[in-house]
Structure formats: structure tokens, C-alpha cells
Amino acid sequence: MRSKLVLSVVGALVAVVVIAAAVVWFFPVFKAQNFELNGATQVTEEEIREASGIAEGSNLMRLDAHAAAEGVATLPWVKSATVGRSLPSTVQVDITEREAVAFLREGDGTHLIDSAGKEFVVAEPPEGAVEIDSDDKSSLVDAVEILAALSQDQRAQVESLSIDEKYSATLHLTEGRTVVWGANDDNADKARAFSAVLQMDGTQWNITNPELVTKRD
DSSP states (O other): OHHHHHHHHHHHHHHHHHHHHHHHHHSOSSBOOEEEEESOSSSOHHHHHHHHTOOTTOBGGGOOHHHHHHHHTTSTTEEEEEEEEETTTEEEEEEEEOOOOEEEEETTEEEEEOTTSOEEEESOOOTTOEEEEOSOGGGHHHHHHHHHTSOHHHHTTEEEEEEOTTOOEEEEEGGGOEEEEESSOSHHHHHHHHHHHHTSOOSEEEOSSTTSOEEOO
16 A cells, blocks of 8 residues: 555656656746856957847747857857756857958958967957968968967067068067078977077077077178
8 A cells, every 4th residue: 555655656756857847848937138258358248148049038948058069160250168057048159260360461451460470350350360371271280380389479470471482480579570480390499599689789690490590691
């Protein structure tokens, strides 16, 4: 008798749980009303809402977080995104944005380049981005890897970086100074040589061999 009672109680509880789950799944008990954004400085909430495909008032329990994150990641400034929900009414979006470390001037405007050497958007370059002068876009990776070897203070003195057809890079500094960097190799040693050159007089330097720095004025 007791076992039958226990089974009845358990069955009733299971039924209640199933019904409750069905209610929140099929009916918008928990609605998407608010967006909580983290890491977004270059993209707006409106852009993120539209790209996510999440309509205001939609059922939060039926949110396809993976699809929404993929949609947000299509925005040019977004490197990666994750989407989740916080009951009863909030969609959480965490974003990692691209860093514009360099730019190219093209006929249709200024192309920003991220730390992977990828052109990702046409926009005004942010402060600190270095202009790249190269006819071969395959050299963009070399350019950003060279820039990555420089400290923030060193990079602040670089107005532009040019790469010739032999993949030899030259840094064009403020006050008209130039430093021939050479190929994209030995960058840590060249960065140390570059730091030393910045403390010296002279307008034309060559650190292709960081152990044998030369000057030509």
C-alpha cells in the first residue's frame, strides 16, 4: 500500500515537472527583454541585437545561443562572441573585439588590419595604429608580426611601415628618421637594437643584422 502511495506521489511530481517544462518551453514565460553586453566598445547594442537574431520578447528558454553567437561574430569588429541567458529576462553577450594595429589606404577608404594581419573593416584608424605601405597584401602578416615585437612606447614613434618586393621592412619614424628592419625574423633581437637606435643621433639606420647596426646619413 505504502509503495503504491510513493509511486503515485513520484508520478505526480514527474507530471508536474513535465508540465512546467512544457509551459516554459512552448509559452514565453521568460522573455528576452534586456541585453547585457561585455567587451563591446566598437559595436553598438543595436548592431549586436540585430546580428544575434534574438527578437525582443522572444522565449528565452528557446534561445539558440550558438546560432546567436555565430551571428554576432559576423560583425567586422567582433573577433569572437558567446551568448547566454540569465533568467528571467536577460540575454548575456560577451565579446572579444579585434585590435586595429595597422591600416592600409585604399581607393575605397582606410582598411583596418588586426593583429593576425587581416583586413576587417573600412573605417578611420584609431590612435596608435600604424600605416602599412605595401603592394603585396601577403606581407601584412609580416608587418603586424614586426609591430608586435615593439613595445608600446617604441610603436608610438613609428608613423608607417613599408615592405618592398623582397619582403624587407623599413620603419618610418617621426622627425623623418628611417630604420631598415629587413625580413620578418630575429624580431626580438631587432627590437632591442631598435630601442638602442632610438637613443642615438642619426636619421638612417639599418638593423637587418641586429648584432651589426649601421648608420647612414
